[in-house]
Amino acid sequence: MSDxxxxxxxDLNDPELPKRIKQKAMQSGGYPYEKKLDxxxxxxxxxxxxxxxxxxxxxxxxxxxxxAIVFEGRDAAGKGGTIKRFLEHLNPRTNRIVALxxxxxxxxxxxxxxxxxxxxPSAGESALFDRSWYNRAGVEPVMGFSTPEQTQHFLSEAPRxxxxxxxxxxxxxxxxxxxxxxxxxxxxxxxxHDPLKVWKLSPIDLKALGQWDEYTAAxxxxxEATDTPYAPWTVIRANDKRRLRLNVMxxxxxxLDYKDKDLKAIGEIxxxxxxxxxxxxxx
Numbered sequence: 001m002s003d004x005x006x007x008x009x010x011d012l013n014d015p016e017l018p019k020r021i022k023q024k025a026m027q028s029g030g031y032p033y034e035k036k037l038d039x040x041x042x043x044x045x046x047x048x049x050x051x052x053x054x055x056x057x058x059x060x061x062x063x064x065x066x067x068a069i070v071f072e073g074r075d076a077a078g079k080g081g082t083i084k085r086f087l088e089h090l091n092p093r094t095n096r097i098v099a100l101x102x103x104x105x106x107x108x109x110x111x112x113x114x115x116x117x118x119x120x121p122s123a124g125e126s127a128l129f130d131r132s133w134y135n136r137a138g139v140e141p142v143m144g145f146s147t148p149e150q151t152q153h154f155l156s157e158a159p160r161x162x163x164x165x166x167x168x169x170x171x172x173x174x175x176x177x178x179x180x181x182x183x184x185x186x187x188x189x190x191x192x193h194d195p196l197k198v199w200k201l202s203p204i205d206l207k208a209l210g211q212w213d214e215y216t217a218a219x220x221x222x223x224e225a226t227d228t229p230y231a232p233w234t235v236i237r238a239n240d241k242r243r244l245r246l247n248v249m250x251x252x253x254x255x256l257d258y259k260d261k262d263l264k265a266i267g268e269i270x271x272x273x274x275x276x277x278x279x280x281x282x283x
Contacts, residue, residue: 058259067126175233
């Protein structure tokens with residue numbers, strides 16, 4: 001971190017989170033709410049959405065439709081927790097989490113998208129990607145795991161790859177989970193000092209603390225190059241994980257047709273935290 005960086009003197013190993021970070025975390029990055037959604041409202045709305053997801057599951061199993069959902073965002077943005085809540089009451093045999101490790105030596109010699117293809121959903125299935133092929137546009141270039149030429153090639157190829165998925169009938173969703181800097185610091189600190197969460201904190205996460213601006217530039221280039229009419233990004237501000245999870249579920253449910261769909265139970269998307277790429281980049 002530079003000398004002018006407000007987080008230069010932040011010590012992740014100090015059990016006490018600095019007050020200046022704690023106070024700014026929720027509204028960091030321009031988040032529009034001061035507090036989390038209250039628990040009672042969250043659980044009521046979550047239950048209704050879970051019931052709708054069970055209906056959707058039954059419908060696609062009957063019709064043979066396929067759903068693929070990509071979750072991307074900075075480390076600690078809430079990807080894993082959102083996927084867990086999404087799938088909480090669904091059949092794990094037909095609703096899968098795809099979270100691939102770093103590629104093997106053999107996979108590094110393949111077509112870049114190749115190792116992801118075998119994880120795409122079959123008839124009646126949903127596949128939720130906890131990070132995806134978009135590693136090539138974010139963590140890989142920032143961490144020096146890919147060359148600028150490889151990243152540019154990916155940015156031109158990804159829309160064509162996704163066009164094939166959509167043309168083949170897959171219902172395809174892409175979510176970018178946006179988070180303020182102080183909130184990321186707070187979540188890293190929580191992980192560091194919680195013995196049940198410390199495994200979530202990787203060396204790459206720690207290195208990312210000093211590369212906020214590099215990730216921002218990579219993110220903006222990725223969103224601009226790969227937001228298309230047939231595979232648009234949905235940006236969701238993620239400082240409050242409760243609102244995040246509800247709005248991910250609503251976005252999916254509202255865009256799909258299924259038997260006995262209950263629009264009142266689904267509710268409305270929050271326009272203050274759910275944005276198109278054009279809206280997001282204009283902030």
